[in-house]
Amino acid sequence: NAGVTQTPKFRVLKxxxxxxLLCAQDMNHEYMYWYxxxxxxxxxxxxxxxxxxxxxxxxxxxxxxxxxxKKQNFLLGLESxxxxxxxxxFCASRLTRVQETQYFGPGTRLLVL
Amino acid sequence: xxxxxQSQPEMSVQEAETVTLSCTYDTSESDYYLFxxxxxxxxxxxxxxxxxxxxxxxxxxxxxxxxxQKAAKSFSLKISDSxxxxxxxxxxxxxxxxxxxxxxxGKGTKLSVKP
Numbered sequence: 518n519a520g521v522t523q524t525p526k527f528r529v530l531k532x533x534x535x536x537x538l539l540c541a542q543d544m545n546h547e548y549m550y551w552y553x554x555x556x557x558x559x560x561x562x563x564x565x566x567x568x569x570x571x572x573x574x575x576x577x578x579x580x581x582x583x584x585x586x587k588k589q590n591f592l593l594g595l596e597s598x599x600x601x602x603x604x605x606x607f608c609a610s611r612l613t614r615v616q617e618t619q620y621f622g623p624g625t626r627l628l629v630l
Numbered sequence: 631x632x633x634x635x636q637s638q639p640e641m642s643v644q645e646a647e648t649v650t651l652s653c654t655y656d657t658s659e660s661d662y663y664l665f666x667x668x669x670x671x672x673x674x675x676x677x678x679x680x681x682x683x684x685x686x687x688x689x690x691x692x693x694x695x696x697x698x699q700k701a702a703k704s705f706s707l708k709i710s711d712s713x714x715x716x717x718x719x720x721x722x723x724x725x726x727x728x729x730x731x732x733x734x735x736g737k738g739t740k741l742s743v744k745p
Contacts, residue, residue: 548731559634559721559735560675567730575732607675611731619733621675 519543521622523608529628530598538593538625540608548611549591550575550619551583553604560607566591598629632657634724636736643712644744650697651707651739653722661727664698664705669719669738678720681705683727709741717743 524539540549547568552560552575562575566585580602582594591610595602608622633656643649655664666678681689681698688696693713697706709716722736 550732557639557737559723559737560733561735562732565730565732573730605673609675618677618680619731620677624673 521608521610521620523606523622523625525625526623527626527628529630530595531630532599534598535594535596536598536627537595538606538608538627540591540593540610540622541589542591542608542610542620543589544610544612544620545588546610546612546620547588548613548619549585550609550611551581551591551593552607552609553577554607554624555604563593563606598627600629603627603629632659632724632726632734634722634734634736636720636722636739638739639737640740640742642742642744643709643716645712645714647712648708648710649712649741651709651720651722651741653705653707653736655703655705655722655724657703657724657726659726659728663725663727664696665723665725665733666694666696666705666707667721667723667735668716669721670715670717675721679707712743714743714745717741 521542550565551563564583569588606625609619662683664681668676679691693710719738721738723733
């Protein structure tokens with residue numbers, strides 16, 4: 518049982534490049550989330566999903582897209598990376614609506630030059 | 631909109647002593663949950679403790695306890711018998727009871743533990 522895993526752990530992009538961050542969970546969780554963490558800030562929600570095939574916007578969705586084609590995977594895409602997207606990205610998952618605890622992945626550090 | 635405020639950017643405690651981290655929040659909801667997460671240098675987010683708003687009793691987990699003051703919208707974390715491994719960023723977080731589980735985080739408090 519690996520919990521929540523994220524791929525890659527670190528990536529450097531040039532402005533305008535695209536990439537996809539992968540989040541995978543093996544706990545059969547319904548809910549999944551993508552957050553970003555910037556220096557001096559707490560985590561801010563980018564997008565989330567309440568089940569396979571569903572996604573919704575969070576607090577800071579601009580410049581990102583997501584997909585949840587399989588229940589265990591939640592993908593975060595950057596179509597045209599910008600330096601403002603330099604951040605640490607965390608994925609999290611939660612079992613059901615009534616289960617309070619979110620479990621976090623180890624994070625992906627992204628640097629956009 | 632709900633907000634979470636941690637007014638102490640940094641705190642320091644002597645090993646084996648007790649330290650309290652502050653958190654206040656703003657909400658008009660009556661049903662909600664509060665959390666403290668620990669983030670060590672590894673960046674992993676680790677749940678320390680959680681509190682349901684409908685429970686009057688303060689949550690405790692070993693050396694960690696909270697002081698939940700619902701009327702004052704205050705949710706402080708007390709760490710007793712501090713250990714070197716407690717050094718980390720600590721984030722307070724809030725979630726509406728009726729929401730999709732989205733957490734709202736404070737900006738964090740960096741805790742240092744002196745040997």
